[in-house]
Amino acid sequence: MKTLGDVKVGESSTIVKLHGEGALRRHLMDLGLIKGTSFKVVKVAPLGDPVEINVRGYELSIRKEEAAVVEVQ
């Protein structure tokens, strides 16, 4: 399974499915990370984590650990 955390800086991809459950999953969905959403990984923090993605026209910071529940193409 390829996840959001595996997408390289500068690359774009599309979300296939959100795994996990509860607050984190719902929070990600509320922020617009749902099935079929395309996004771009803009940059990675100086220490390698978290990553910044551009989704639905705004910038979002997400830890790789949490990005692991987002399955992408």
Next chain:
Amino acid sequence: MADSQIHVALAGNPNCGKTTLFNLITGANGYVGNWPGVTVEKKEAKLLSDKNVTITDLPGIYSLSPYSPEEQCSRDYLMSGEPDVVVQVVDATNLERNLYLALQVIETGLPVVVALNMADLVEKNGDKIDTDKLSKKLGCPVMMISALKNKGIKELFEQVKKSAASKGEVPEHKFDSSIEDVLDHIENNLPASVPANKRRYYAVKLFERDADACKLINLTKEKAARVEELVAQCEQDCDDDAESIITGERYGVIAHIIDECLTKAPAKMSTSEKIDRVVTNRILGLPIFVVIMFCVYYIAVSTLGGTVTDFTNDQLFGTDGWYVLGQGRDAYDAAVEAAGDDADSVDPAQYGPYVPGITTAVHDALVAGGTEDGGLVDSLVCDGIVAGIGAIMGFVPQMFLLFVMLSFLEDCGYMARVAFIMDRVFRRFGLSGKSFIPMLVTSGCGVPGVMATKTIENEKDRRMTVMTTTFIPCGAKLPIIALLMGSIIGDSSTTAAWISPLFYFLGVFAVIGSGLMLKKTKLFAGRPTPFVMELPAYHFPAIRSWALHVWERCWAFIKKAGTVIFASTVVVWFLSNFGSYNGSFGYLPAMDGISEEFMDYSVLAMLGNLVSWIFAPLGFSTWQATALSVSGLVAKENVVATAGSLLSVADAAETDPSLWTAFAGMFPTMGACVAFGAFNLLCAPCFAAMGAIRNQMDSGKWFAIAIGYECAFAWVIGLFINQFYNLLVLGQFGFWTVVAIVLLVAMLFQIFRPMPKHAWTDEDETNAASAAVSA
């Protein structure tokens, strides 16, 4: 609404300019209150232009989901029946995500007015929003405003008053027809008591299996089963879960609306992106961050802030007094120098526009009014009350400067980047990237350090940071370190230069160790806080909000912490000045034949003797050592002065070798001496910082936990130092050595053991998820 009172709720995403609007329309005469049950702030105030309109500022949220306390309290308020109309503030530069909350608010069935904020920025970007079409699509009025530039606000509130008179309508927007069918069926199963304009909202919530809504509606067993069957069937048809279906539908509706109402100018790189390219750059990000933090620290704590605080402490509130604009200061200093030993006889008022310190002024006024010089009242007022207030006020200038800078960094959007850059380091210890700022500030002073935790939204992270941040040695602890070094090595200037960093390491170790231990306890158990955070576009903060931000924080400190510190100082004054001597209890300095060391007979000495057994395993069991620790609670720099008076070394300073010898003489071994130092550096901070902790925790229980933990941790570390010194250097072994070893093993176990099962880990979930996928 018989009395034509209108209640308006302000809702919106974080960072949409909601607070700017609130401050603008209410003139910021709002008060901060807590919602019952959860510690989420809501603000309420009257509209400036019309006192019949009450505005309630809800916390910034992304959704009305039942998961976060902010979202819960927002929807509880919306559904409470109090608000007559909701102003949904929408960041017009980010329509898509902002409309997601707007749709949910519209679904509540309340009359809604959508305020498209940052209209000026939309125009600047060259985008066009068709508000008429948007209004039709959403089924509610849409107004363009700019809270920053004060545009469109009057029109907005004319519309708000009109809408408040309406009943609220069934929302206009529709989901996919297959979903609508299911929602219709659910609506039909709702009890008749649910009013027409709320039926849609509850139908959607039941579809999502929202636990709170289910409880509230309380369907009969058959109906609940019927609804569940419908939802399950729909989930199977869509091959997705109910929550995802609804979210997907909402974003679908939004995509549709945006297609029709928004014309985007061709994308070009915004200023914000250009700034971000540099400041969060993979290579430059960290150095830039270090430079910015150094500047903040340098200005607020070392240079300007330090100068102002010294002025407040020594001259304004102390006995030194001051010259208006410094005129005459040089002449006076020269005269004092020339007078030598007779310095006291030089009258400062001769050399310029001299204003005596408040302590002196109050003292003089009291004596002139017939109060006995140095008597009970004089001492209580000058040494107790004025000194107490002075101790509080001394921190205010530093805090003010610090908050001016931190609030700016926060309001302009840089703080979110700090969390982005530092998160990696801090989350290992159960903290978040935002914990860095409080720790840094604490190395100057713990009071603003603890106050700076205000920027951490997450409650668990904030509590953990508040509990651990004062382990970092603050400026007032430096004299203690110098005194220790002098006593142990006999030289505070050269050797201390390399030994004092050891105490910083001790502080850093205390923070890291505590983080690692605490995050595995029940107190902080549960899911780790997700760190999914919007990185808002940079913008120059509205001066008004910025100033208000600073004022609110300073005032909260002066008011709340002020009462605690004030009371505590008076109590300590009482304890050290009252006692029994020659069989009578009373004010000690006034008693006949009492020596200079009247504190030996004070209540403080009695209490010190009572509790000194606690410190016996740490090697210092005299009441003086206990009394020193107590005086450290008033202000850490007091420890040195009190040591001077208790040990009868007149005019003692931490660099005074006679004090070193006397101080070292208090302890049986060097280990005990270091243990005493470690205990005092790590235990509960001064009353001012404790007041700030109480303020930030906003809960008596958590305040007790924080202070209790700090003292216990300090005691254990002190025990380690003393016992292991005895064991390794002196070769002594005893009961407490065993205790120390057991505690050390327990501590190491807690630090290094993996996260216990009851806590949630991403790994488990990912494994479970991939297992499900492969199955």
